[in-house]
Structure formats: structure tokens, C-alpha cells
Amino acid sequence: MRRVLFLVISFHLFSLGTIYAQKQLLDVMPVPKHVELGEGWFEINSNLKVGIQGNPHHRIYAQTNRFLNRLGNKTGTFLKQGYADISSSPENPGLLIKVNRPAQVKFGEDESYQLSITDQGIQLDAETDIGAIYGLETLLQIIKSDSNGYYFPSLKIEDSPRFPWRGLMIDVARHFQPVAVIKRNIDGMAAVKMNVLHLHLSDDQGFRVESKLYPKLTSMGSDGFYYTQEQIKDIVRYADERGIRVYPEFDVPGHATAILTAYPEFASKEMVYQIERNAGVFDPTLDPTNPKTYEFLNNLFAEMASLFPDNYFHIGGDENEGKHWNENKDIQRFMRKKKIKDNHALQAYFNKNLLKNFETIGKKMVGWDEIIHEDLPNTAVIQSWRGLDNMEKAAKSGYKTMLSNGFYIDLMHAAEKHYLVEPLPDTLDLTEEERSNIIGGEATMWSELVTPYTIDSRIWPRTAAIAERLWSPKEVRDVDEMYRRMDIISLHLEQLGLQHLSSRDLILRNIANQTNIKPLQVLTGVCQPLQGYTRNPGGTMYQSYSPFLLFADACIADPPDAYNFNKLVEQYLAGEDENLKAIINYLSLWEANNDLFVEIAENTPILNEIAELSVNLSDIAGIGREALKYILEEEKPGEEWIERSRKISAKARKQGGRTELKIVGSIEQLIINCQ
Amino acid sequence: MRRVLFLVISFHLFSLGTIYAQKQLLDVMPVPKHVELGEGWFEINSNLKVGIQGNPHHRIYAQTNRFLNRLGNKTGTFLKQGYADISSSPENPGLLIKVNRPAQVKFGEDESYQLSITDQGIQLDAETDIGAIYGLETLLQIIKSDSNGYYFPSLKIEDSPRFPWRGLMIDVARHFQPVAVIKRNIDGMAAVKMNVLHLHLSDDQGFRVESKLYPKLTSMGSDGFYYTQEQIKDIVRYADERGIRVYPEFDVPGHATAILTAYPEFASKEMVYQIERNAGVFDPTLDPTNPKTYEFLNNLFAEMASLFPDNYFHIGGDENEGKHWNENKDIQRFMRKKKIKDNHALQAYFNKNLLKNFETIGKKMVGWDEIIHEDLPNTAVIQSWRGLDNMEKAAKSGYKTMLSNGFYIDLMHAAEKHYLVEPLPDTLDLTEEERSNIIGGEATMWSELVTPYTIDSRIWPRTAAIAERLWSPKEVRDVDEMYRRMDIISLHLEQLGLQHLSSRDLILRNIANQTNIKPLQVLTGVCQPLQGYTRNPGGTMYQSYSPFLLFADACIADPPDAYNFNKLVEQYLAGEDENLKAIINYLSLWEANNDLFVEIAENTPILNEIAELSVNLSDIAGIGREALKYILEEEKPGEEWIERSRKISAKARKQGGRTELKIVGSIEQLIINCQ
Helix, strand or coil: CCCCCCCCCEECHHHHHHHHHCCCCCCCCCCCCEEEEEEEEEECCCCCCEEEEECCCCHHHHHHHHHHHHHHHHHCCCCCCCCCCCCCCCCCCCEEEEEEECCCCCCCCCCCEEEEEECCEEEEEEEEHHHHHHHHHHHHHCCEEECCEEEEEEEEEEECCCCCEEEEEEECCCCCCCHHHHHHHHHHHHHCCCCEEEEEEEECCEECECCCCCCHHHHCCCCCCCECHHHHHHHHHHHHCCCCEEEEEECCCCCCHHHHHHCHHHECCCCCCCCCCCCCCCCCCECCCCHHHHHHHHHHHHHHHCCCCCCEEECCCCCCCCHHHHHCHHHHHHHHHHCCCCHHHHHHHHHHHHHHHHHHHCCEEEEEHHHCCCCCCCCCEEEECCCHHHHHHHHHCCCEEEECCCCEHHHCCCHHHHHCCCCCCCCCCCCHHHHCCEEEEEEEECCCCCCCCCHHHHHCCHHHHHHHHHHCCCCCCCHHHHHHHHHHHHHHHHHCCCCCCHHHHHHHHHHHCCCCCHHHHHHHCCEEECCCCCCCHHHCCCCCCCCCCCHHHHCCCCCHHHHHHHHHHHHHHCCCHHHHHHHHHHHHHHHHHHHHHHHHHCCCHHHHHHHHHHHHHHHHHHHHHHHHHHHHCCCCCCHHHHHHHHHHHHHHCCCECCEEECCHHHHHHHHHHHC | CCCCCCCCEEECHHHHHHHHHCCCCCCCCCCCCEEEEEEEEEECCCCCCEEEEECCCCHHHHHHHHHHHHHHHHHCCCCCCCCCCCCCCCCCCCEEEEEEECCCCCCCCCCCEEEEEECCEEEEEEEEHHHHHHHHHHHHHCCEEECCEEEEEEEEEEECCCCCEEEEEEECCCCCCCHHHHHHHHHHHHHCCCCEEEEEEEECCEECECCCCCCHHHHCCCCCCCECHHHHHHHHHHHHCCCCEEEEEECCCCCCHHHHHHCHHHECCCCCCCCCCCCCCCCCCECCCCHHHHHHHHHHHHHHHCCCCCCEEECCCCCCCCHHHHHCHHHHHHHHHHCCCCHHHHHHHHHHHHHHHHHHHCCEEEEEHHHCCCCCCCCCEEEECCCHHHHHHHHHCCCEEEECCCCEHHHCCCHHHHHCCCCCCCCCCCCHHHHCCEEEEEEEECCCCCCCCCHHHHHCCHHHHHHHHHHCCCCCCCHHHHHHHHHHHHHHHHHCCCCCCHHHHHHHHHHHCCCCCHHHHHHHCCEEECCCCCCCHHHCCCCCCCCCCCHHHHCCCCCHHHHHHHHHHHHHHCCCHHHHHHHHHHHHHHHHHHHHHHHHHCCCHHHHHHHHHHHHHHHHHHHHHHHHHHHHCCCCCCHHHHHHHHHHHHHHCCCECCEEECCHHHHHHHHHHHC
16 A cells, blocks of 8 residues: 555544544545545546536636646646636546536525545536535645655545635725735635625725716725726626625715715715724714715615625624714704604614615615614624624524624634634524524624735634634534644645735835844744734724834734744643753744844834834743743742742733734743742 | 934946945945935934925826835834825925926836935925836835934935836736736836836737637637736726836737637638647748738727827737748748748738738837838837847837847846846947937746746846846946845835745745745755756746746746855855855755755655755755865865765756756865865
């Protein structure tokens, strides 16, 4: 046998944890529903041919071409077949794709597929071409190699998603993201089997689509950063080819500063409006009592709806505090007259008015969970962002709903935190039917603090963890195993053109103003941008035009060395002595790093903001090394040392360059353990 | 004085070499025509405001916004001004831009600018906004810093280009390059003051623009990879905003396989045409005797011309061997009848026929130097690619001409080689008037072996050397100084979004299938892709769909460690003993590298192609270290050692992974010197 012998293992949902704990060889993310490993393998060589049979949509051909290209790049194989043949399927192809019918890229489409690999060949069956596209992605993720070459292991996979709505929202209003950024992220989504791209297209900071009816929206409300209608169509086409829906959000009646900068006549307050440069919740609000507001929105939404073939259309509806409604006597009079009891009811009145037009334009309304109101018909879809309880309430009230609370990837929490969010916990007080109203979730990439240079490193690879939550069986939730596969999927994503890995060094070269960035790389290995809303206090430390090519922008939510080190220490303190050497290596690296940092930081004032941070890392690493020495030599430190360690540890907890060191807790554990 | 004191130096053209040999502090590339350094500096802080006066085209506002953004990113300054104000210029701005008149983006437009920096402020004067745009680029390149902060040094610059045609040709036919790739390269061009983008839009391997008149050109001749007409307009708009002309090339009558795949009725030979997958010169040729060929081309060119506002339009005309003309009896009869004596004359007949339409569409014809013929009017512009003598001939015949011979950046020669190509050597046998026919040059990025992943690392930073040749005074030609500044401009280019630096590690992670790529990085430091046409023997080793994410694709034409090492050895052998330590460090690094390579190469067959190369580097480095030891200990090696060194050196000259080691020559020098 030239290959590792694969054990025949039929693993079902409940044994997945165990299987992965055994470091099984499948690296697929998200984990398929059902996998049965076989014996043997199918060799990848230049003769591999792909045949396509059945009745697929033509998108399967373009996807097969990309599959062949990626397979070549991943294995260095000079395939003789470069393109799938539309006119005829080759005889005895190594990979046979059979598709029953063309998919429609719409909510609820069949996305299942079955893969069967033997030493004789590969068969990929799917009801639709979208299922087949997912099957091709899985194939690229299970390529194995040994010294003789690359191969696909023998196996059978049956796969289909747990939830039909697996989305990523990208906010292109706070910082505009060019078409190329959107396209490469669509590729990333397809690789982890996500199927909905939600574009947040208007907000206080900008309106981002060309309107031919209302051209001032972009000439006055976009700083020149917007998609032409042709570009929107291009994005939709690109996503459709990968089985991904695209639907737009135009946030009303709040978050409307950009709209009101262009058309102040629809405002609740007479004043001069200017594009907002800060982050936060602002007062400018559309006037829900003005019939012309509806005329404007109905026309605008109809125009925008024509660009997006998807059945869903998001009206925002969040964070409207109604201050300008309170200040406007006409609006107050209107409310009394119509017996509208509060601002929430006034917003429901507004939404209901909008809803009339939605039938005309053939769309279903989606909104953030503030739009829930007894007056709002439950044809609307609720995006739950303020908590599971809102989702529960929405589902109970008969709305379809999807979860974003817990999936706010802009907040820079570790992937683990998002991974463990369960959209359907047993604790929900819902009937089986009500539970079926929970249709999935969306990761939300708010962009106050990201630019085209950094957005990939905020979205990826972390969103793969959310994709797995929404695709894979509920029981798949082993965090270490998730991180192991996330590192692998990360390379797949980079091959697709995503810049989440390369952007770090780009930024470090920018701030170092040279190519020697070693000491900065060491720092990014352990530093995490400040989490939650703390990086940008009050929403005013950064303006939308502030620099975002600085140290914090090179750091990521899961700094890899910190993750490894914390694991090592945890295991070491639990008795795994063999970790000692690796721990000491890390501590020595960090302790020595400040001297190297100082060398490159000379005359480079952009690095001043992390000078203290660099000192703190070296100091705390030094203390950690000393603590280890006490432990190893079974000595106790004196009072003076303990006092010093406390001071250094407190200092090491301070932010620097809007980031913080993520290894302090582990070193504190060493300090405690040596006393 | 808190700053370094700048010497007042008025340096004129002929003293530039000396000035730079003194390691002057200006890092601008291309070198300005005239620089006078002053005393003092203008501090960069958050209060910096930019005012714009005069009568510029609006493009200066967008460019100023980008300037502010880049200045913020480079210095970490949180500028209070984020956008240039179109409605009013601020009072007492730190930077005042004065522009006389709006530029037209066309051949021969005024591109000059003057910069004056004192501690009181910066004034940028220009006849047109394009000159002002260049002045802003210069400003970004002269930012200095010390421990106190960032500043602009006091100086006066008067600058204007030597040649009015400073181009980059990108071949998007052999490998299609998406809009995003073109846009980022336009940004790179603007940074080095290039002003013409020449798009090679059709060839045997593809036709790359949507034609509404002839839709089969893309439906059958592009594999689905082409620009929509809207995308072309978007590219032209983007370039115009940066002062860059865009003009198209549609290569006829040869290089026409893609056209004939779609419309075989215009062919010289009746046969089945298919998109070409290999590289080289192929036979398919348009029929110049068929009136319908001209109807087709006239319609097509008129349609294409309407997308490109530039006055120039390139018809290719190269490498037509006319084999199918020879084989076609009707064509032979036609030639006899019309007294057309040979294929070259037939092509001139073809070109003259096309030229009639060029007045109608309002364009000047450009072609490769094969189109020169006594029958071709000298309103045509000649792109000289086959040698200086062809350029001389063109200029003598009264054609305007620009040089590409020597600027073939696809051939992977060191930047030095291109840098030293002089378009107007004293040796040309031309009158002053004939010399003025030589209007500049174009770097040519043929794309047989490049993809969107690697094109940036083939174009940049090397093209900056060509840009300098075409912009700066003739006397600027110090190679070491050019390399010094090229390393600096390289970082500017990366900040603009170019991926020439980041693509290396992306590719290495792809082939290593992991993030530990250290031993591969060491290899790329000394390996150069095979030069000239040797990487792809016969044009058939690679097909257009072959993998181009392999080791050779991570290597560049100027491998940095090889450059440094070769310098060190050269200087050491000339007596600079202090280089010894650095030389030994390199040799030790390389000698130890193969063990590390072997570790990551296990079970990664994609690395097999460079396994020998890795061994060879370690072996030759070991021999080099031994040679040094002989030299240092003033001993002579024995016959056996000499024989072994010869074998190892011969082995080290072999290619691996389509690259070669660029340090063998220097080590051979050490070997010779120890004997």
C-alpha cells in the first residue's frame, strides 16, 4: 500500500467530536453532514478530465473551469483539460458531475450534494448546480498528498445545510468597498458555502449606489465613492455564478444623514445636513408624516429593486431614537391626530406605508429587529441583532428571522466566541413550527474601522467559523478542532485572492517604511485590536478619513502566537511538561524583541504609539521566564519580585496603538503558580 | 536646530550623478529635472490644510483627497481635513496648489510643475492639473522624519518630462487581467509619472472587449474573460483622473486566432479555428483581399474607438509571417493582379486600406515596427520593438516613434538592463528634427506567463526604472543609486494597493500548504525565473490554463539577496574586508537552508521540482564558505577540492522549478580567488 490506509469509519452526527479529536484527515470546513471514509484513493494527474451530465445551469461550467484552475495551482498539476466542454462530456471522466436541474439563486433552493470517491473515479451528484458547486469546493478541501503525489481519498459524503440563510453583511457605507473587494469576498463566501450577501448600501456616512432618478444621492452623498448601476449588476452576476444571493439594504428612517445631505426636503428637521464623518447613532431622520417622503422612497426602492433580482429587500430600521420627531411640532400633531402613541408606533406606521410598495416591486421586506411591531404584518423578515430574546420574540410572532447577534465580526472577538453561538438552543420557548421560523444567520461586517486594505482580515478566516455554525450539524462545536481547520481553510481563502494574510505585512512595511519588519511581526503575533466599541471611544477618535494603515490594522482578532502560547501554558499547568521548551522559546523571543523594535523604530514616529507596548511585552515575557524558573527550581519568589511582577503585569494590560497583549493572562497564571 | 541641516545645493543636470553618490536625502523616482535644497522644513501635523486656486480640471480635487489619505497613512497623522473643498479654498493653507488651466489628457499636454517648500508652507504651481498631480506624487516621496515627527524638507523643484510618451503596455489577451488589476497598475503608473496605458486587447489567445456589433468575438473568442464596454469606460475614467491616456490595440492581420475563432469567414485559410492555448507565433491571418474583412474591421474599430477618447489606436501588425497568404491561391492571384510584390507589401496594402477609416474615426494609427513601408503614410506612429535600428529608420522616414526594444519586462531581466537603455544615444545618425520624432517609449508586459496573482511583481518596481529613463534627464543613470531608490518606491507602490511584494508569500504559502515558508523565502531571495524565452521552451511547456502559482512565479527578476551578496563579494574581492561577516552570514544561511527545506517539503510533491535546486544552493554555499576559509587562512586548496568545487558549481548552474541561482558567479569568483 502506498498510501496511509484509511479506516472505514461511518461517522454520524454524534460521533463527530470524537472523530475529530482523533485528528482525522478530513479538513473540510464547514463539516459535511455525513462522511464515510473508504479504502484507497483516486490519483490526481494531468489526465484528469471532468464530465458534466444532466440538466445544469451554465454556471456549473464556469465553476468547473475555476475548479480545474485551482486544482492545478494547489497541486502543480499541468492538467491537459483546461476548460469544461459545454458541447460534449468526455468519455470516462475521472470526475463525473451529474445535475438534475438548473438552480435558481433564491431563498430555499436545494443545495445538497453527494460525493463518491473510489480508486476508479469520482462521482458528484446534486439536484441542482449549486449543490454541485458546493461539492467541488469540498473536493478542493480534501486533497491529500504523500511523497508520491496528490490524491483524493476514497469516501462517500452526503451533505446539505442546516439553515437555508447563511449570510454575510458588508457595510459599504461607512467605508466604501470597491467591486474587487466585494468579488473576492464572494469567492470566500462560496468556499465556505455561504449563500447570501447583504450589502448595507446607505447610512449616515454615505449613499453608495447610483440612482438615475435621484442623482444627488451620490453627487452629494457619497464623496464620489459609489457603485454604478452596471457595477451592481456585475456584482449580482458574479455572485449568481457562485450560487450566492445578493440583496440590498437602504437604512431608513434613521441612519439617513447621507440621504438628507442630498435631499433635505424629506427630513424631520430643517437644518443643513452634511455627510457624517464620525461613528455612532445620529439624529437625522426621514419625515414619516410627509407624503413626499413615501413618493421618494417608493421611487427609489423601485429603481434599486430592479438592480437586485433577489426577492428580499432590507429597509434597515435600526437605532432610530426619534429625537427630531420629538422636536418637530407638526410631527407631534400628526401623531396625536392619528392616535400614534409613541415613536416606535410612528416607525411601524412608516414601515407599513413602505410595505404597500413592496408588493408592487415584488419584494419581501427585511429589517433589523426594531421593526417588530404589532402593526407590522409578519411577511417581513427580522434580522435579530440585539439578542436571542428578540429572535425568539420574532419567531413566536410568526416572522421569519435570522440571527446576527453574536455574529458581529467587526467587534474583533475571537472566532471561538462566534462559533459557539447557537441559533436554536434547546432553551428557546418555541413550538416546532415557531422554531422553523429561524432560518439562519448573518455575520455582520460593519466598516467604521475597516478599509479595502483590512476588511479581508476582519472577515476571514473567522467567518468560516460562522459558516460552519450555519451549515453543519448542531453537534459540531469542538473549538480546538475548529481552529485547526480554520488555519487550513485560511490558505484556501488566500488562494482565492483574499488578502487577509498578506495585508499584515503590507501594513507593517508601511509603518516601518522598510522591509525589515520582523519585530513588528512578533508583536502582531500577540496583539489584538481593542474589542467591542473600545477602539474608537465615543465614535469620534477616528473619522472616516482617518488613517487605517496603522499597527492596530495589522493585528487580528485571533493573534496566532497568543493562541498557541495560551494553550501551551494551560496544558503545561495541567501537567504537560513537554510544552516547557516551546513556552521558553516564546518568552525568549518576546523578551529579546524590544531591542529589535527599538532599532527599526528610530526616527519612525509612526511607531511611537506602540513603543510602550513593545517594552511591556519584553518585560512581561521576562517576568514569565523568571516565574518558570522559580517553578522549575521549586523555589519561592520574594516579596520584592512579587511586587515587581504585579507592576509589570498591570502595565502589560494597558493598550498600545489601540491593541492589547493577549498573553498577559497566561503569564499571570505562571506568576501565581510560582508563589 | 532640531533637524539635520540641509546644505544649500543647487544641482544641475550634470552634477546629479555626484549628488546621488553622496547619498543625498531625496528619494524621488523619477529624479526631477532640477532640485535646489534649502534650509529648514515644513512640519506635517493634523492642522495641514490644502488650498486649490486657479482654474484646474476637477480631477485635482479627487487627487488631493487621495493625497491627504496617503499622507495620513504614511505618517499616521490624523488630519483634520479629509477632503479638498471644491466650493472654497481655505485661508492660509499649508499647501497651496495653483493651476492655470484644466488639462486635457492627450499626447503632448503640459506636465510640468514647480514645488517650493519653506518653513512657512508649500506652494505647488503648475500650468495644468496634471502637472499638479505629479507635484503631489513628488511631495509624498520626499516626506522625511526624525524622532520628533514627519516633515517636508525645504527645497525648490522645477520638473518636467524628457519625453512626452511614457507608456506601459499590458497584454490582457494571453492572460486576462480584471479591472481591479488594471486600476491598481494605473495607480502605480501615476506614482512614477507614466502617462500612457496601452492595452493589448486581442491576440491568438483571446479577444477581450465586448462588441455589440460582433458579439461572437467574446462569446466564442474569450473563454468568458473580457471587459464589458462599461468596464472599459470605467478604466478610461479612472486613468483620466490620474492624467493617464488609455489606448487600445487590436492586433491584425496576424495574431488573429481569437477573431477567426468567432468569424472564420475573414480568414485567409478555410479551417476550424480554436482559441490558441500555447505561446508563440501562429499562422491564422485575416484575408486582406476580402472587402468584407475591411467592412468588419472598420465597423469594429469604429465601435472600439468610441470607447477610447484618446487620439491613438494600435493595429498591431507584428509577426505576420503570411503562411496562409502563401497557401491561398486567390490571394496569390490578387497580389499578381495588383502588382503586390511580397507579403510585406500586401500587409502595407492592408494597413493603407485600414488607414482610410482612421480619419473617419478620428484616430492616428499606431503599429509595431513591421508596419513601416514606403506605401504607409508617415502619419502612423511606430512602436519599435525589434531594435534601435528600426527606431532610427522610423524616425528618419518621418514617423513618430517610441521605443519598446529593451523595455520587454516580461523577459525577466534585471532592472539595470532596462534602466541603461537610452532612446536617444549620440550614435544615432539623425538630424535634430529627426531626433524629435522619437517621442518616448513603452514598457511591455506580455502576459503568456503571468496571471493577476503575479503581474504586479513582473511590472513593479522595475518599471519605475523605465519611467525614470523616460522622464528624467539623460545623465541620470547611476545603477546603484537607481536600485536604492527603487527599493523605496517599491513601498510607495505597495501602499497604493499593488501586490508585487505580497504575492511572493501568497504563492509560497500555496506551494508549502502551510504558513511556515522560511526556507522558501530564502530560496526566492537568490532565484530568478529563467530569462528571455527560456522558461517556456517552444511556447508549449505551459498552456494558458497551466498553473502559475508555483515557485518560479514567486521569484522575481531582481532577487534581493543575490543582488546584495554579489555586491558584497565584488567589493570584498576589491579589498573591502569589512564585508566578510555579511558574506559569511549569507553563506551560512544558505548552507543550512536545505535541511529546513526538506522538513517542509516532506509529502508536498509540488516542491519536488525545486528539491535539487535547494540542495545545490546549500552545496554551493558550503563550497563558497570553504573557499573563503582558504583565502583567509592563505592556504591553497588541493586538486580534489578544486574538482569537487567545479562539479558543485556546474550543478548549481542548472535550472530548478524554471528558475536559476543568481549567486553562482560570485561564489565562483571566490573559488578562483582561493586557488
